[in-house]
Amino acid sequence: MPGRMRQDVKRYPLAFALTVSLFAIWGGAHRIFGIVSPQFERFFALSYLQSSVIFLSLNLSYLLIALPVGLFLRRFGYKLGLVSGVVFFACGALALYPAVTRHQVLFHVASVVVTGIGWAFLEVSANTLIVRMGRAETAIRRLNLAQCFYPAGLMVATLFATEFTLPPQNAEFGQFVNIVVRPYVVGGLGALLFALVMESVEFPPVANERPARGTRALGDIKLLLQNADFRTGVAVLTIYSAALSFLWGSTVRYARHVLDVPPAAGWVVFSVATWCLCAAGRITGTALMGRIDPMRLLAAFAVCATALCFVPAVSDSVVGLGCMLGASFFISIMFPTIFARTIKDLGAQMAVGAGMLVAGAGLGGLISVIAQRSLAGLPGFVHLSLAVAGLGMGLVLLYAVSGRTAATPNPIRISSAFRRTSP
Numbered sequence: 001m002p003g004r005m006r007q008d009v010k011r012y013p014l015a016f017a018l019t020v021s022l023f024a025i026w027g028g029a030h031r032i033f034g035i036v037s038p039q040f041e042r043f044f045a046l047s048y049l050q051s052s053v054i055f056l057s058l059n060l061s062y063l064l065i066a067l068p069v070g071l072f073l074r075r076f077g078y079k080l081g082l083v084s085g086v087v088f089f090a091c092g093a094l095a096l097y098p099a100v101t102r103h104q105v106l107f108h109v110a111s112v113v114v115t116g117i118g119w120a121f122l123e124v125s126a127n128t129l130i131v132r133m134g135r136a137e138t139a140i141r142r143l144n145l146a147q148c149f150y151p152a153g154l155m156v157a158t159l160f161a162t163e164f165t166l167p168p169q170n171a172e173f174g175q176f177v178n179i180v181v182r183p184y185v186v187g188g189l190g191a192l193l194f195a196l197v198m199e200s201v202e203f204p205p206v207a208n209e210r211p212a213r214g215t216r217a218l219g220d221i222k223l224l225l226q227n228a229d230f231r232t233g234v235a236v237l238t239i240y241s242a243a244l245s246f247l248w249g250s251t252v253r254y255a256r257h258v259l260d261v262p263p264a265a266g267w268v269v270f271s272v273a274t275w276c277l278c279a280a281g282r283i284t285g286t287a288l289m290g291r292i293d294p295m296r297l298l299a300a301f302a303v304c305a306t307a308l309c310f311v312p313a314v315s316d317s318v319v320g321l322g323c324m325l326g327a328s329f330f331i332s333i334m335f336p337t338i339f340a341r342t343i344k345d346l347g348a349q350m351a352v353g354a355g356m357l358v359a360g361a362g363l364g365g366l367i368s369v370i371a372q373r374s375l376a377g378l379p380g381f382v383h384l385s386l387a388v389a390g391l392g393m394g395l396v397l398l399y400a401v402s403g404r405t406a407a408t409p410n411p412i413r414i415s416s417a418f419r420r421t422s423p
Contacts, residue, residue, distance in 0.1 A: 015203040016133065020146045022082065022126045025194075026119055027153030028160075029089060029187075033058075033115065035158070039180050040096075044105045052373050054112055059369060061116030063362035069124045070355020071217050078129040078351070079198070079207040085121030086195040088114055093188030100181050120358065128354040131340050132206045139344040141289040143336040144282055151279040151332075155272055211348065220349040221356075230353060233342030234360040236399045240334050241364030243392025246385040247309060247331070248274065249372050251324055253382050254312060258321050274328045281332030295403050298337050302397035305330035309390035313383050324386070327393075334396055335361070 041051045073081045092115030099107030130146045131139045211217075224230050255270050281301075288297055308327040312320030339357055346353045375381050 012202060012204050014201050015207070018198055018201060019082065019126055019129055019133075020149055022086075022122055023146055023149040024153035024156075025086075025191075026089075026122045026126075027150040028157035029115075029119070029153075031154045031157035032160075032187075036180055036184075040099075040108055043100065044103070044108065046105070054109055055373075056366070056369070057109060058112045058116040059362060059366040061113045062120050063359055063366055065117050065120045066124060066359035066362055067352070067355040069120050069358075070352040072121075073125060073128065073351035073355070074211055074217060074220070077208040077210065078125050078132070079203045081121055081125030082129070082207075083195050083198050085118050085125055086191050086198065088118030088121055090118075090188040090191035090195065092116075092118055093184045093191065096181055096184045120362075124351075124354050124358050127336075127339055127358075128343065128350060129207055131344055132350065133204060136344045140294040140337050140340040141286055143340040144286040144289065144333055147336040148279055148282040148286065151275040151282070154275045155279070158268060158271055158275070215348065217352060220352045224346075224349055224353050224356060230342060230346070230356075232399065233338060234357055236396060237335070237338050237342070237357055238360040238364040239392045239395050240331075240338065241361040242368040243309075243364075243389040243396075244331060244334075245365050245368035246372070246392070247324070247327060247389035249368070250382045250385040250389075253376075254316075254324060254386075255321055257382070258316055258318060270325070273325055277325060277329040278332045281329035282336075284329075285333035285337075294333075294337055295341070295400050298333060299397060299400035301330040301333055302393055302400055305334075306390050306393040306397055309386055309393055313386035313390055327389075331393065338396070338399070 037051075037055070040046075041054075046054070069081065072084075092111045092113075095107055095111035095114060098104065099111055126146070127143060130143050134142055251270050251274060285297060285301065305327050308323040308330065311323040339354075342357060343350050343353045372385070
C-alpha cells in the first residue's frame with residue numbers, strides 16, 4: 001500500500017477497518033432482507049402485486065436517492081455520509097416492530113424505503129471513501145480488496161437467517177415476533193451503536209472535505225455529463241448490474257430444472273456457492289492486480305464470464321450449471337473495477353459522480369427485477385436471461401478492451417476545490 005494509502009492506514013487504522021467492515025454489514029443486510037421479506041408478505045397477506053410494489057419501492061428509493069446522496073457527500077463529507085447510512089438502516093430495522101405489533105403495512109413500506117435510503121448512503125459513501133483513501137493509481141485494487149467483504153457478509157447472513165429467522169409455516173403472532181422481528185430490532189440497536197462508534201473515531205482529512213466557496217453542484221453535474229468517459233462508465237455499470245441480476249436470478253431456477261433439487265435447500269446451497277466463488281474471484285483479482293494492469297485483468301475476466309454465461313443459455317446440463325456458478329468468480333471484480341476506474345480521477349466532482357454511478361447501477365438492477373417478475377413464467381425465460389447476461393458481460397469486455405480513461409476535461413484540482421475541516 002504505497003504513498004498516502006499506507007499513511008492513512010497507519011494513522012487511521014480503526015477508521016479504515018470500520019469503513020471496510022461496512023461492506024460486510026450491508027452485504028449481510030441485503031441478504032437478510034431478501035430472506036425475511038417473504039415472511040412479512042405472508043404475515044400481511046400481501047398479493048403478488050402488492051409484494052412486487054413493496055419490493056420495487058426498495059429499488060426505487062435506492063435509485064432516486066443515490067444522486068442526492070452524492071450531493072450530500074459533496075456538501076458534508078464522506079464520514080457523515082457513512083454515519084447517516086448506518087442510522088437510516090437502523091431506523092428501517094426498528095420500524096418493523098410497530099409494523100408487526102400494530103399490523104400496519106404502511107410501517108412496513110416505510111421500513112423498506114428507509115432501509116433503501118440507508119443502503120444508498122452506504123454504497124456511495126463507502127465505495128468513494130475507499131477510492132479517496134490513497135493514490136489514484138491504486139484505487140481500483142484498493143476498492144476490490146474492500147469489496148471482498150461484501151460476499152462474505154452475504155454468506156454469513158444466508159447461513160444465519162435460514163437457521164434463526166425463519167418461523168414455522170403456520171407460526172403464531174408471538175412466534176413471528178420472537179423469531180423474525182426481534183433479530184431486526186437487535187440489529188437496529190446494534191447499528192445505532194456502530195454509528196456512535198464511527199462518529200467518535202477520527203477519520204482521515206479526506207473524509208471531512210467540504211467544497212470551496214464559489215463552486216456549485218450543478219456545475220459539477222454539467223461537467224460530468226459533458227465527460228464522455230464518465231458517461232461510458234455509467235452506461236457500462238448500468239448494463240453490468242442488469243446482467244448480474246439476470247444471471248443470479250436464474251441460478252436456482254436453472255439448478256432446479258437440471259438437478260430437481262428442493263427449492264429451499266437448492267436456494268441455500270447454490271447461493272452460498274455463488275458468493276463463495278465471488279469472494280474467491282475478488283481475492284484472486286486483487287492479488288493479480290499487483291502484477292497485471294486492472295483493465296487487462298478485467299478484459300480477461302470478462303472473456304471468461306461471457307463464455308460461461310452462454311454455455312447454460314443454450315443447454316440444460318450439469319456442465320451448464322457449473323458454468324453458471326463459475327461465472328460468479330469472473331464477474332466479481334467488475335463492479336469495483338468499473339466504479340473506481342470511472343471516478344478515481346474526477347477530483348472535486350468525485351462525490352457527485354459516485355452518486356450518479358450508483359443511480360445507474362440501481363437503474364440496471366431495477367430493469368432486471370421488473371423483467372424477471374413480469375416474464376419469469378414464460379417458456380425459455382431462464383435461457384433468455386442467461387443470454388442477456390452473456391451479452392452484458394460482452395459489453396463489459398468491449399469497455400475493458402477500449403481502455404478508456406475516466407478523467408474529466410479540465411478537472412478541478414482537489415487541493416484548490418476543497419477546504420480541509422477537522423473531524
